[in-house]
Amino acid sequence: MSYYDPKDLRKFGRITEWSESLGENFFDYYNSVFKEGALTPREKSLIALAVAHTEMCPYCIDAYTKDGLERGITKEEMMEAVHVGAAIKSGATLVHGVMMMNKVNKLDS
């Protein structure tokens, strides 16, 4: 038994039932974000896939892998997007190494 059930993704829309206005506002906003704008929906789908991985959200990975396939995005493009997310995550960890270096230099000079 996992905490995550893939079938729950289909129930996402039901969050509106317990807070109609906030739920509808969220979905209106969400749908607006993914419309054609300065970025194409294809580009937005790849960004979403990368963020889905950095957030480690199984529902989002499910949804945006399928969305990518529907848009004809190749598996190579998807994996590169995941690497972008991974690079930022590891970079974000490593850049804190400067803090460590600053602290060492201050305390142990």
Next chain:
Amino acid sequence: MSQTKVLQSLHKRQSPLAQTERQLKILEEGIFSNGDAPKFGQKIQQSLGAPLKTTGLDILQVNLGYMCNQVCAHCHVDAGPDRKEIMTQETMEHCLKVIESSGVKTLDLTGGAPEMNPNFRWFVTQAKARGVNEIIVRSNLTIIVANKKYHDLPEFFAQHQVHVVSSMPHWTKEKTDRQRGSGVFEDSIKALKMLNDVGYGLTGSNLTLDLVYNPSGAFLPGDQEALCQDFKRRLDQSFNIKFNGLFALTNLPISRFLDYLIASDNYEDYMWTLVESFNPAAARAVMCLNTLSVSWDGYLFDCDFNQMLQMPINDARQHISQYQNDLMEGRLIKISQHCYGCTAGAGSSCQGAVI
């Protein structure tokens, strides 16, 4: 769908799914029999307020036989080299009479590989002479390079102003070959170049070449226009290939695609995807309203999919030799849950999205 290695038709493999009764039983069960999801008929009644009925005859779609030089993983016809069903000249004569008597605008030739019917060229020439406006041939492309006797098909198509509609599931070799067989991508590229060479798909030419895209697995097609632009850019950059439009088709859960869905444990999720993507606007524009499908042996169906499920039209006159124009006036369409495939998202028809 890399786990599926299709080398023979379901018929040849004697798969239980070769029996249409088995397919229809599966489509009635599961989420549709336990009440989780509405059946297609209920959904249509809820959203349109009335069942689907024909509105007239605009497209006569004739299946010239199930024989094909390819064995594609998704094929809803279960076509292949081992299928011997082929339309006779006598049945073609009946079709020609209907073309004359009905004044139908479009003749849509499909298969299998329709070009493999020995009377294919005779039929095209005769149909043109009997006054049909547009002749569509659904070509798998590789037939053009499969044998010397087919090498001049592009010239024949051009001579008779045939509208060529060709399957091309992706602009990458890997995805195309996985779905349609090893070597299909390279042969398709060669055939597309031959079609371009006689003028098909070129700016200023009146020879139309459209591509058909269908997803390579258990997901829906994305936006047709975006896919078209993507295919145009990639095929032009990589191979200098031109084409006019792209039809994005949804895979319907029947025959070999149903077999794949079940084998890959995707069936229930796919049916949910179709049900949840139901679009009333697409339902109002489904192709069965103005299309009549004729099988290789002359029987009449609402669409090619119903033909493959052996669900003939809802009328006592079920053969092309019995055709009368009133057959297309308000006749009830035969439905099952596979019909959700034509109403999902932007809809799906043999001409691509419907809205």
